[in-house]
Amino acid sequence: MHQEIAYRVAYLITGEEAEDAVQDAALKVWRALVRFVPGRPFRPWFLRIVANEARNRRRSSGRRAALALRAAGGLVSGDAAPSPEAAVLAADEAERLRAALESLPDDARLALACRYLLELSEAETAAVLGVRRGTVKSRVSRALERLREEHG
Amino acid sequence: MAKLERALRALPVEWPATPDVAARLELQRRGHRRLVAAVVVAIATGTAFAVPDSRGAILRFFHLGGVTVEHVDTLPPAEARPLTAGLGSPIDDTRAQAVLGAPFLPSDHGQLFDRYGFVSTLLAIPEPALLTELGSPSLIKKFASGNVEFVSIAPGVTGLWIEGHHVVFFSGASPRLAGNVLVWVSGGVTFRLEAPALAKARAFQLAREILGTG
Numbered sequence: 412m413h414q415e416i417a418y419r420v421a422y423l424i425t426g427e428e429a430e431d432a433v434q435d436a437a438l439k440v441w442r443a444l445v446r447f448v449p450g451r452p453f454r455p456w457f458l459r460i461v462a463n464e465a466r467n468r469r470r471s472s473g474r475r476a477a478l479a480l481r482a483a484g485g486l487v488s489g490d491a492a493p494s495p496e497a498a499v500l501a502a503d504e505a506e507r508l509r510a511a512l513e514s515l516p517d518d519a520r521l522a523l524a525c526r527y528l529l530e531l532s533e534a535e536t537a538a539v540l541g542v543r544r545g546t547v548k549s550r551v552s553r554a555l556e557r558l559r560e561e562h563g
Numbered sequence: 564m565a566k567l568e569r570a571l572r573a574l575p576v577e578w579p580a581t582p583d584v585a586a587r588l589e590l591q592r593r594g595h596r597r598l599v600a601a602v603v604v605a606i607a608t609g610t611a612f613a614v615p616d617s618r619g620a621i622l623r624f625f626h627l628g629g630v631t632v633e634h635v636d637t638l639p640p641a642e643a644r645p646l647t648a649g650l651g652s653p654i655d656d657t658r659a660q661a662v663l664g665a666p667f668l669p670s671d672h673g674q675l676f677d678r679y680g681f682v683s684t685l686l687a688i689p690e691p692a693l694l695t696e697l698g699s700p701s702l703i704k705k706f707a708s709g710n711v712e713f714v715s716i717a718p719g720v721t722g723l724w725i726e727g728h729h730v731v732f733f734s735g736a737s738p739r740l741a742g743n744v745l746v747w748v749s750g751g752v753t754f755r756l757e758a759p760a761l762a763k764a765r766a767f768q769l770a771r772e773i774l775g776t777g
């Protein structure tokens with residue numbers, strides 16, 4: 412549960428060093444347990460620590476991993492299986508969108524990935540981005556605008 | 564929702580397989596670093612810290628071994644469950660020693676169970692009592708509104724006596740209403756003895772028998 416979402420958040424930020432980032436974050440959580448307030452949601456707190464760890468590693472390595480797409484599937488939805496032509500078009504469209512997303516600056520890409528790929532809540536996205544909750548909407552909105560320009 | 568947002572949500576991203584970080588941490592815990600199993604539980608299941616607010620002022624903290632008690636004026640909501648509920652998987656003595664880093668005491672015991680590093684067995688004394696042992700710090704959190712006091716069980720063995728109903732958050736399970744409890748630490752292992760009507764003197768006697776000092 413938390414493990415998967417934490418790993419994906421770290422992967423978005425620091426790529427191959429995600430596993431180490433999550434492990435270091437878990438160690439920090441342990442040390443910070445005495446400060447954890449019962450009743451406070453655990454996941455945003457944990458994701459904030461994971462994201463900070465991942466950012467530290469990213470600063471050292473200077474790399475982020477490019478997202479890959481599954482070979483099958485895509486943007487075609489509905490009950491009926493898509494025709495081969497529709498599947499090819501959907502795959503092309505998905506690849507164009509992925510490339511546009513990858514072309515965004517780190518902050519914009521991460522904001523969109525948190526909200527739409529990982530489907531994090533605003534509070535969780537704020538924790539990952541290290542911003543106030545009220546800032547998330549405006550940041551996502553600006554990132555979407557930029558993506559529209561890139562995607563066409 | 565705009566078309567672009569729908570397209571983003573539907574983007575078929577191929578995420579790398581998530582490594583089992585919780586298992587890796589658990590391996591370290593069994594080594595020198597003694598990582599808190601609660602964190603492993605939280606990461607793996609997302610439940611360990613899903614605890615409600617105590618809804619009352621925290622009057623005092625008590626901490627002993629792997630147990631932290633917050634003395635509050637009002638207990639958080641919890642359900643009464645049998646002592647036997649959610650004990651985990653049956654394990655043998657060898658596995659228990661690997662989990663705890665020390666043999667389970669007393670050596671003459673009934674079936675052992677393991678749940679996220681908590682090793683438990685039921686004692687018949689003659690009324691049922693739950694004995695739980697854990698080898699890592701900061702694993703059990705309790706809220707108590709009754710009597711909580713540090714006690715001396717045997718020379719060099721300090722205990723924590725919690726009398727009256729209290730709420731325990733235990734190995735990622737939902738909060739449970741618990742009865743009288745004696746907690747003590749020996750040889751790096753935290754012991755927790757619980758029974759609904761456990762008398763203080765009887766709890767001390769059992770603790771000494773378990774430690775072999777009685």
